[in-house]
Amino acid sequence: GAGVSQSPRYKVAKRGQDVALRCDPISGHVSLFWYQQALGQGPEFLTYFQNEAQLDKSGLPSDRFFAERPEGSVSTLKIQRTQQEDSAVYLCASSPGTVPRQETQYFGPGTRLLVL
Amino acid sequence: GENVGLHLPTLSVQEGDNSIINCAYSNSASDYFIWYKQESGKGPQFIIDIRSNMDKRQGQRVTVLLNKTVKHLSLQIAATQPGDSAVYFCAENNNAGNMLTFGGGTRLMVKP
Secondary structure, eight states: OOOOEEEOSEEEEOTTOOEEEEEEOOTTOOEEEEEEEOTTSOOEEEEEEETTEEEEOTTOOSTTEEEEOTTSSOEEEEESSOOGGGOEEEEEEEESSSOGGGSOOEEOOOEEEEEO | OTTTTTTSOEEEEETTSOEEEEEEOOOTTOOEEEEEEEOTTSOOEEEEEEETTOSEEEOSSEEEEEETTTTEEEEEESSOOGGGOEEEEEEEEOSSSSOOEEOOOEEEEEEO
């Protein structure tokens, strides 16, 4: 079946530009996560949604980062006034239930963001 | 993502040999662990998981061992194939939240 999809796959932005990254989770999955992966490192947690509710945004690095999931399905991660240190791969993951700490998270292919 | 593994520890094995990838985790409260495989340009792919009430779990060609006493996790791959070449991450859920915390990753290279 269809997995997690993300778009765009690659994004080049000029410093100061706003970007929006989209995630389509596996159909029916309640929980959705965003992670940031720097070059040569493991993914790091950004934020977590259960349906449309953003239950944890403790990993967002600054107030320039904003995520939403208004209808409990598709999610968008927005980065305002991008900086060079925002360059990374942004990964979206979903899991089926409301207790994701005991469930597998399935990852999308990621969006590679390069800020010049 | 792309170019994952540029500065990661590397394990090089001969095709057909067994591979063992190790991971130390930090939080003794963690109760769920997952191994992921990540190929260049792709997202992490689930391999196998284990809960803290177990010390061993087997899948197809893979085995995960959990030693809670020393907070150590390992992934064993039997009869390693060229398609197994990738970066492998262990991830833990520390029960304080719902997110996964990832280890630093190991790059596996399989020589034909």
